[in-house]
Amino acid sequence: ELKVEQNPLFLSMQEGKNYTIYCNYSTTSDRLYWYRQDPGKSLESLFVLLSNGAVKQEGRLMASLDTKARLSTLHITAAVHDLSATYFCAVVGGGADGLTFGKGTHLIIQP
Amino acid sequence: DSGVTQTPKHLITATGQRVTLRCSPRSGDLSVYWYQQSLDQGLQFLIQYYNGEERAKGNILERFSAQQFPDLHSELNLSSLELGDSALYFCASSVETLNTEAFFGQGTRLTVV
Numbered sequence: 001e002l003k004v005e006q007n008p009l010f011l012s013m014q015e016g017k018n019y020t021i022y023c024n025y026s027t028t029s030d031r032l033y034w035y036r037q038d039p040g041k042s043l044e045s046l047f048v049l050l051s052n053g054a055v056k057q058e059g060r061l062m063a064s065l066d067t068k069a070r071l072s073t074l075h076i077t078a079a080v081h082d083l084s085a086t087y088f089c090a091v092v093g094g095g096a097d098g099l100t101f102g103k104g105t106h107l108i109i110q111p
Numbered sequence: 112d113s114g115v116t117q118t119p120k121h122l123i124t125a126t127g128q129r130v131t132l133r134c135s136p137r138s139g140d141l142s143v144y145w146y147q148q149s150l151d152q153g154l155q156f157l158i159q160y161y162n163g164e165e166r167a168k169g170n171i172l173e174r175f176s177a178q179q180f181p182d183l184h185s186e187l188n189l190s191s192l193e194l195g196d197s198a199l200y201f202c203a204s205s206v207e208t209l210n211t212e213a214f215f216g217q218g219t220r221l222t223v224v
Contacts, residue, residue: 044215
């Protein structure tokens with residue numbers, strides 16, 4: 001059974017700081033996705049990582065994938081309040097095309 | 112706006128009842144996925160359809176069923192509802208399989224009372 005673990009699950013940080021969210025998964029997969037969800041809202045696609053060593057950046061967010069370590073990171077640079085949200089990583093695998101999600105990282109950025 | 116449309120946005124119903132959730136994928140997308148999001152279970156994959164055919168099953172209960180119609184819209188049917196079925200149900204669509212992005216609808220919040 002494919003398992004996806006995120007840490008931390010809750011993160012409160014100050015504006016201007018840097019931090020990293022980690023996503024580990026249990027079986028081989030070369031497709032990893034990061035989503036953002038605001039309270040009561042839908043999931044917004046942030047990054048699709050399709051190969052080992054893939055790195056993608058959008059604004060203050062950068063995501064990377066290491067398929068050998070089964071690890072993806074989402075790095076936040078100089079955080080701003082607008083980045084407050086819950087961030088999910090998700091992996092395809094386990095014999096189905098459906099995404100298996102981590103529990104999410106609830107990020108609060110204090111002014 | 113992701114281009115994926117779900118109706119209704121909110122649904123309140125009693126235990127034992129049956130409801131149907133509807134999803135219209137983005138124009139051109141052939142795959143439709145259904146997910147359930149609850150506080151205790153998190154986000155769970157339920158089922159996938161591709162071009163009208165069932166493609167993959169996840170943690171979908173036997174009381175739940177889905178289908179995709181020739182115009183590619185999809186319906187998720189939930190029957191014999193229990194309090195524990197209260198959740199946010201998302202539909203997502205992608206062009207083909209998940210080598211491309213999957214875009215999520217706004218969700219249907221189901222409350223079973």
